[in-house]
Amino acid sequence: MTTDSENAGTKVVHQYGNVCRRVDKAVSEADQGRKDVTLVAVSKTFSSDVIRPVLKAGHRVFGENRVQEAEGKWPLLSEEFSDVELHLIGPLQTNKTANAVQLFDTIETLDRPKLARSIAAELKKNPKPIELFVQVNTGAESQKAGILKEDLGEFLDYCRQELGLPITGLMCIPPVSEDPSKHFSLLASLARANALANLSMGMSADFAEAIRCGATHVRIGTAIFGNR
Ligand SMILES: *Cc1c(COP(=O)(O)O)cnc(C)c1O
Numbered sequence: 500m501t502t503d504s505e506n507a508g509t510k511v512v513h514q515y516g517n518v519c520r521r522v523d524k525a526v527s528e529a530d531q532g533r534k535d536v537t538l539v540a541v542s543k544t545f546s547s548d549v550i551r552p553v554l555k556a557g558h559r560v561f562g563e564n565r566v567q568e569a570e571g572k573w574p575l576l577s578e579e580f581s582d583v584e585l586h587l588i589g590p591l592q593t594n595k596t597a598n599a600v601q602l603f604d605t606i607e608t609l610d611r612p613k614l615a616r617s618i619a620a621e622l623k624k625n626p627k628p629i630e631l632f633v634q635v636n637t638g639a640e641s642q643k644a645g646i647l648k649e650d651l652g653e654f655l656d657y658c659r660q661e662l663g664l665p666i667t668g669l670m671c672i673p674p675v676s677e678d679p680s681k682h683f684s685l686l687a688s689l690a691r692a693n694a695l696a697n698l699s700m701g702m703s704a705d706f707a708e709a710i711r712c713g714a715t716h717v718r719i720g721t722a723i724f725g726n727r
Contacts, residue, residue, distance in 0.1 A: 504548050504549075507548075507549060508548075508549070508551070508552035509552070510725075511549060511552055511553060511723065511724055511725070512552045512553065512555075512556050514722060514723050514724075514725070515540070515553050515556060515558065515723045516556075517722075518538065518719055518722050518723050519538065521706075521707065522536055522538055522706065522710070522717065522719075524707075525706065525707040525710040525711065526710055528711070529710050529711050529713075536710055536714060536715060536716070536717060537560055537715060537716045537717075538558070538560065538717060538719060539560050539561065539562040539586050539588070539699070539716055539717065539718045539719070540553060540558055540560065540561050540562065540719060540720070540723050540724075541561070541562040541563075541564075541588065541702075541718050541719060541720030541723075541724075542561050542562070542563060542572075542720070542724060543562070543563050543564045543565065543568065543588075543589070543720065543727070544568075544727045545724050545727075546572070547572050547575065547576055549724060550572065550576065551576070551579075553723065554576065554579070554580045554583070559580070559582050559583055559584055560584045560586065561573075561583065561584070561585055561586070562585075562586040562587075562588040562607075562718050562720075563585065563586075563587060563588070563589070564587070564588050564589025564590075565589055566587065566591065566595045566598050566599045566602065567595075569585065569587070569602055569603070570598060570602060573585055573602060574602075584604045584605070585602060585603045585604050585605075586603065586604065586605045586606075586607055586699075586716075586718075587599055587603040587605070587606045587607060587608060588607050588608060588670075588699075588718055589608060590608055590610070590644050591606065591608055591609075591614060593613060593614055593617040596614070596617040596618055596620075596621050597621050597625075600618060600621045600622060600625070600627065600629060601625070601627075603629070604628075604629060604630065605629065605630040605631070605632065606618070606629065606630075606631050606632070607632040607634065607668075607670040607699050607716075608632075608634045608644065608670065609631045609632065609633050609634065609658070609664075609666070610633070610634040610636075610644045610645050610646060611646075612654070612657060615654075615657065615658045615662055615664060616662065618631065618664065619662040619663065619664055622664075629665060630665060630667045630668070630697070631658075631664055631665055631666045631667065631668075632666070632667065632668040632669055632670040632697060632699055633646055633651070633654065633655065633658070633666060633668075633669055633670070634646065634669075634670045634671065634672075635647075635648060635651060635669050635670070635671050635686060635689060636671075637671045637673060637682040637685050637686055638673060638674035638677065638682060640674055643672065643674075645671065645672075648685065648689060651689055651693065652692075652693065655693055666695065667695060667696060667697050668690065668695050668696065668697025668698060668699060668715070668716070669686050669689060669690050669693075669695055669697070669698055669699070670686075670698075670699035670700065670716075671683075671685075671686045671699075671700050672702075673700075673705075679700075679701075679705045679708060679709070680708050680711075680712060682700075683700050683701070683708060683709050683711075683712035683713070683714065684712050686698055686700055686712075687712050687713040690713075696715065697715045697716060698713055698714050698715050698716065699714070699715070699716035699717075699718060700712070700714045700716075700717070701714045701717040701718070701719075702717070702718055702719060702720070702721075703719050703720060703721040703722040706719055
């Protein structure tokens with residue numbers, strides 16, 4: 500007898516395997532002597548029971564978009580499975596900075612000076628290894644978070660020189676109604692111009708294109724876990 504949750508787990512592991520193969524294929528086709536692309540499995544809205552089979556299958560890098568939700572799941576899962584690497588991929592309010600810095604290994608959504616100061620203050624109080632990506636609003640959408648491309652150089656100077664923050668990459672979420680490849684290419688050129696190694700771009704619908712454009716991290720939820 501198998502239970503429903505075991506069946507759901509089998510399905511998710513199967514979909515995870517498919518995504519891994521599709522990522523590998525896109526990496527080999529992109530053929531720029533590329534190193535591996537990190538698959539950030541986006542587990543937001545899914546319960547520990549759905550996430551656990553993917554951990555058992557050996558995956559360790561996960562993305563969550565809300566601090567509070569992640570705090571409800573990941574401390575226990577990280578006790579069960581060693582070496583979990585958690586990425587924050589959603590907006591961060593400064594009143595949650597301390598919790599976020601404590602829980603996450605990478606914060607991909609650094610998007611304003613006030614948050615940069617708040618993270619710097621927290622790291623000074625409680626130092627820990629962490630990586631920060633700056634979110635860039637590549638489509639200059641008024642409702643979307645992120646630094647405008649015109650302001651990126653100045654923001655990076657402030658974060659790195661004045662605050663000493665460990666910034667290692669850029670992240671973007673292209674406008675839904677546009678061809679994402681032009682946004683991926685823009686982000687890649689901004690990363691090159693600013694000597695940043697990591698590029699987080701590409702989701703379930705467009706990760707192969709993102710990898711072609713140089714993504715080092717793809718954030719994939721639906722294709723692994725199903726519809727939210
Ligand atoms: C939810 C989310 C994803 C994953 O999107 P899917 O289409 O489900 O793969 C990626 N990035 C961010 C910032 C998200 O919020």
